[in-house]
Amino acid sequence: MNKQVIYYPEDAVLRAVKQFETPFFLYDEARLRENCRNFKKAFSRHFPNFWPLYAVKANSNPEILKIIAEEGFDFDASSPSEVWITRKLGKTEDFAMSSIGMFTGNYNPASELKYAKDAGYLLNLDDISMIPMLQEIGVSEFISLRINPGVGKATIESNVFAGPNAKYGIPFEQAAQAYAMVRDMGVKRFGIHMMTGSNVPIGEKNYFGDIIKKLLEVVADIKEKTGVEIELLNMGGGFGVPYRPEEDSLNMEEIALSVRKAFDEQCEKYGLKEPHLMAEPGRWITADMGFLVSRVDVIKDGYKKFVGIDASSNDMPRPSIYGAYHHVSVIQARESSGGKPETVSIAGKICENNDQLAQDRELLHCEVGDIIVIHNCGAHAYSMGHNYNGRLRHAEYLLRIDGSFAKIRRAETFEDLYATILS
Ligand SMILES: Cc1ncc(COP(=O)(O)O)c(C=O)c1O
Missing domain, CATH: 2.40.37.10 (Lyase, Ornithine Decarboxylase; Chain A, domain 1)
Structure with missing residues (x-):
């Protein structure tokens, strides 16, 4: 029986139902802060410059976002309204990398990209067809591209976000062509992103390490074909949580270690300068x-x-x-x-x-x-x-x-x- 699944703050619920009309959502600040700290700690141990983002779509209540920002996270926004709400939080001066986070939409018109860019977000483009939009909105110095590494996993089929049936990301075979296009437009700094599935099954212990290996192969291919060096690597979110009492919890320390090993192996194999690691969990932080x-x-x-x-x-x-x-x-x-x-x-x-x-x-x-x-x-x-x-x-x-x-x-x-x- 997994205590993490069956736990609820019973005393607080009993006090709350006496005071407030049901139904309502009750969020536990202590648990939220603990999740943020555990996530950051696991990765920062192996990646001193680790840059954590929180996927706003998971829970966008501004009071929740403020707590997450206080815990040192920036934001992954997927729509203009998510950009808007994060800008209203009042935390502006201490964003890492002088950005509020990364904007990862899909099928966006240029107007949405412009909105996110003007708000200080680093743009992460979902497809080659979006690259020409940069001319329209002004080419940024720093651009990230979302790559579909060809495989994805999730507990529920519609939460698989990569592979041939997924609507997201630039097929990895087109990655070098895409980076050459942005380079030729004047972009000077480059990021790479993937988000291959949400709620990846907890039992898939090697999944994140394996998928990072694949992405670093793509990074090496891009460098070889275009000379572009990737400065930021965003491994996305998708870290699973147990929903059923018989399921185990994810060991984030183990995941971080497997990602560390994947970086060591691939950076040495391909002679890569190590990119800064980013991640953008939603569920693992707030579920x-x-x-x-x-x-x-x-x-x-x-x-x-x-x-x-x-x-x-x-x-x-x-x-x-x-x-x-x-x-x-x-x-x-x-x-x-x-x-x-x-x-x-x-x-x-x-x-x-x-x-x-x-x-x-x-x-x-x-x-x-x-x-x-x-x-x-x-x-x-x-x-x-x-x-x-x-x-x-x-x-x-x-x-x-x-x-x-x-x-x-x-x-x-x-x-x-x-x-x-x-x-
Ligand atoms: C681009 C992107 N990043 C991060 C997330 C967060 O995923 P999760 O809540 O599974 O961590 C999602 C979820 O849909 C997403 O689409």
Whole structure:
């Protein structure tokens, strides 16, 4: 039983449900800071100039971003609004490499690239066809290119971001041609990036080392064919977290060591000057600090037993989009409610049958009014939320290190939902 998966801050949840209307997201600041520190420590040990970014798409609440920035991370932004929110945080003077981070979009028009560039982001272009856009927006001194190294891995098929079916990155066979193009346009400093999959299975212990080896082969090929030396290597995010109690946690120290070995081996083999290492985790930093806390509204005992809660898949769409598994804990409202554990599915209120946040789970007996805590909801959860069926998205609270709560986002109202209507 992995304690990291089954843990939730029970006392805080109990205090919170007495004060706040459910459902809500509860984020644990202590866990968030610990994740940031452990990630940085693992890599900085082997790479003194390691440059960590945080993938804003995983959880873009500005209070969360501020904490991550305080822990020494810059940002990986994927859209103009992510650029905008990071610029509003007020941290400007101490960004590493005099940049706020890297902008990695895909299929962007020149206007989006210009927006990110003007905000101080280092541009990471997703395709050769985007290179001519640099003429339009002004050629930067420093450019990174996203390479598809030909292979990718993820726990869920649609989270595989490299290989022949992926829509991302410059095929590695075209890499030298792409760097020659940017060099000929006047670019003087070069980065290389890959992001080959999200939530790479934890058991794939050699994956990151192997994929870095492959990317360094590409770096060597670029140097040989064009003379371009790569100064920054961004290995992307994708570090897996355990969602099921029987899964192990990722050993980040081991991953960092395997990346170190890959660098040593390839830089020596190809006579490369070592590029600075960057990474841009999202999930590993924020997933397990977040919980979706909800209350049982309805119990339906039909062909199956369904426990209807006041949150729905619009709050946390991962199970409905990919059939993702999230661990669930039950807090019985009345000590006397007892009852044997039973197999139930947890249902939301959306008119789609995939609005089941957990299916066929053996859970403590539930009654109306009990609290359901859904784990691992700090990453790709609220940020993937939507308003289908006119369902509102709910509040976010931060459990501070001193045990107090900060409301960091209010729940939406009907007026919010219709705020963009013109008549
Ligand atoms: C370009 C890029 N970088 C980083 C991430 C973060 O991935 P993860 O949350 O799996 O670490 C993503 C996720 O989609 C991504 O697309």
